[in-house]
Amino acid sequence: MGTRYRDYQPDQAYLLPPSPRDWLSEDHLAYFISDTLDALDLGALHERYQGDGRRNQPYHPEMLLKVLVYAYATGVFSSRKIARKLDEDIAFRVLAAGNRPDFRTMNRFRGEHLELFSKLFVEVVQLAKRMGLLKLGTLALDGTKVKANASKHKAMSYERMQQDEQRLEAEITELLRRAEAIDEAEDELYGPDSSGDEIPEELRRREQRLEKIREAKAALEAEQAAADRAKGRSPDDQRVASAKRPQGGRSKYSRDFGVPKPKAQRNFTDPESKIMKTSKGFEQCYNAQAVVEEGAQLIVAATVGSNAADNGYLEELLDAVKANTGRKPERVLADAGYKGEKNLIELERRKIRGYVALGRESRQGGEAQGGAKDSPATARMRKRLKDERGRKRYRRRKALVEPVFGWVKRVLGFRDFSLRGLDKAQGEWDLVALALNLKRMATMDCRPQATV
Numbered sequence: 001m002g003t004r005y006r007d008y009q010p011d012q013a014y015l016l017p018p019s020p021r022d023w024l025s026e027d028h029l030a031y032f033i034s035d036t037l038d039a040l041d042l043g044a045l046h047e048r049y050q051g052d053g054r055r056n057q058p059y060h061p062e063m064l065l066k067v068l069v070y071a072y073a074t075g076v077f078s079s080r081k082i083a084r085k086l087d088e089d090i091a092f093r094v095l096a097a098g099n100r101p102d103f104r105t106m107n108r109f110r111g112e113h114l115e116l117f118s119k120l121f122v123e124v125v126q127l128a129k130r131m132g133l134l135k136l137g138t139l140a141l142d143g144t145k146v147k148a149n150a151s152k153h154k155a156m157s158y159e160r161m162q163q164d165e166q167r168l169e170a171e172i173t174e175l176l177r178r179a180e181a182i183d184e185a186e187d188e189l190y191g192p193d194s195s196g197d198e199i200p201e202e203l204r205r206r207e208q209r210l211e212k213i214r215e216a217k218a219a220l221e222a223e224q225a226a227a228d229r230a231k232g233r234s235p236d237d238q239r240v241a242s243a244k245r246p247q248g249g250r251s252k253y254s255r256d257f258g259v260p261k262p263k264a265q266r267n268f269t270d271p272e273s274k275i276m277k278t279s280k281g282f283e284q285c286y287n288a289q290a291v292v293e294e295g296a297q298l299i300v301a302a303t304v305g306s307n308a309a310d311n312g313y314l315e316e317l318l319d320a321v322k323a324n325t326g327r328k329p330e331r332v333l334a335d336a337g338y339k340g341e342k343n344l345i346e347l348e349r350r351k352i353r354g355y356v357a358l359g360r361e362s363r364q365g366g367e368a369q370g371g372a373k374d375s376p377a378t379a380r381m382r383k384r385l386k387d388e389r390g391r392k393r394y395r396r397r398k399a400l401v402e403p404v405f406g407w408v409k410r411v412l413g414f415r416d417f418s419l420r421g422l423d424k425a426q427g428e429w430d431l432v433a434l435a436l437n438l439k440r441m442a443t444m445d446c447r448p449q450a451t452v
Contacts, residue, residue, distance in 0.1 A: 114427025148273030310337030
């Protein structure tokens with residue numbers, strides 16, 4: 001007797017229309033994201049679409065939002081790949097409810113709602129707090145380098161800009177001279193109506209290049225001037241040659257006011273990104289920061305910067321935690337990237353018990369410079385980390401924040417920003433944090449009730 005198989009007729013049409021809710025299990029991540037976003041205040045999402053009724057019918061923004069957040073939560077970041085998923089993936093099709101927006105629509109929607117993603121990220125953090133998922137006893141913070149949407153080969157140093165500026169000026173002068181000579185010769189041979197396009201095209205290319213270099217050079221100089229002012233220096237404090245100083249000593253300043261270091265760089269594709277050291281060498285990056293809560297390992301604050309060093313972000317992150325959750329943490333754990341007397345004093349001023357590494361984690365306390373007189377907060381931190389209880393508390397840092405970056409880069413696969421510019425990178429990082437938090441909350445079986 002032959003084997004009897006279950007019925008299989010791929011060409012059989014449906015006698016009754018199927019329900020999309022039957023295509024996925026009830027606990028599927030797509031439904032969790034949809035229900036959670038329904039529980040948030042999405043009024044701001046519709047503001048852009050308000051008008052007098054004469055515009056073409058746009059796609060429903062809540063549908064686009066759910067598709068985009070689910071895409072990021074499942075590691076799909078390209079707008080073209082999202083559009084393909086809307087054809088091929090059941091979960092995407094369920095969230096889109098039969099709609100199939102193209103990649104341009106998805107890309108435009110993402111770019112137009114970056115500020116909204118930041119607000120929704122905060123709303124989800126506050127929702128998690130109301131649901132009792134956040135205790136805010138201990139927070140760990142850290143940063144990771146995420147590649148910008150720009151090649152490091154499109155960057156140029158200040159020294160190279162000065163050299164190329166002089167070279168291009170000389171080439172443009174020579175091309176102008178040659179063009180004028182050719183025009184005169186062609187006027188004699190062919191008359192005044194000859195075009196002679198070859199050299200003018202070459203000239204335009206060099207002029208455009210020179211203009212870009214000058215813009216980048218001026219931007220670097222403006223950044224350096226702002227940094228000099230922040231250090232208390234004025235334009236009158238010029239560099240003085242050592243030979244002119246009365247005692248023949250060294251000048252207080254190695255460079256004139258507003259003059260960048262020769263190796264200072266600026267990228268022509270994404271000027272706000274910077275060359276940063278990564279595990280794979282030097283790349284064009286942004287520094288993506290996150291604060292992770294101990295209990296649920298949710299991200300409670302996130303920011304993006306173009307400074308490769310971490311220690312300048314501590315105050316900003318503490319302010320964001322307070323704004324997002326309504327309260328300050330009891331303890332903060334951070335690696336040596338955040339050390340510094342100023343940061344440690346700030347933690348004490350806010351009455352937050354800090355556990356900040358002062359050097360290599362295997363040799364806490366040995367590398368910090370300055371004694372109790374010059375750096376009293378550093379001395380107190382050194383003493384705290386020498387205590388067995390303090391060391392045990394600090395060791396929790398790795399288990400809190402580093403797995404989150406592992407989820408972002410290895411589970412989701414988010415290693416590159418899709419958008420250019422610091423503000424857009426911030427919006428996309430908030431979208432990543434929002435999607436990751438929702439994915440994490442889905443594993444805790446904590447589905448909120450939709451608002452009416």
